[in-house]
Amino acid sequence: MIHRNTRQKQIILETALRLDHPTATEVYEAVLQKDPGIGRATVFRVLKGYAAEGKLRSVYVPDSGEIFDKTLSPHYHVRCRSCGRVGDVPLQYMDELAARVEAETGMEILSHELSFFGICRDCKAREQTEAKQ
Ligand SMILES: [Zn+2]
Ligand SMILES: [Zn+2]
Incomplete structure (x- = not known):
């Protein structure tokens, strides 16, 4: 049997x-649907741990805050x-x-981090649909 903490960590990473x-809040809310017993603090701590281990990349995007990136x-x-x-953004990372x-x-x-802001296609x-009504 897999230890409960290990299983929780697996669910959080998946x-x-x-x-x-x-x-982290979005991960927490999605995780709750699989395991309602997981606490918010656990999710946040485990995500930080995965970022520190390099399994996820922690990035700061203004207005979103910290996000967890699989790339x-x-x-x-x-x-x-x-x-x-x-x-x-499909743009070469600019070391120069x-x-x-x-x-x-x-x-x-x-x-360094660079973020662009706009309106998505959807x-x-x-x-445009709403403007026509
Ligand atoms: Zn990304
Ligand atoms: Zn949008």
Whole structure:
């Protein structure tokens, strides 16, 4: 028999991998449907642990806060201002940008994040439909 904590950790990881750029709260809410006994603090702690182990990538996206990403290599994000959906941007990660910031600030740059904001296709279509009514 698998230890209960191990099973909970597995459910949390599976859920985080299944959802698209979820926040810890979104993982928690989805996990509750599989195991109503899991506490919010447990979900948050386990997610932090997976991020520290490198099984998930913790990224900060303004207005979303911390999200947990299954794509582990550094990349940029786009967030819909209307529905809050976060997606990946197919843009090369710009190491040269970090190098330039390092040269100009004298600070050793360890990482950088870049987020774009807009309206996704679904929201745009919905707005156009609503405008016609
Ligand atoms: Zn949207
Ligand atoms: Zn991503």
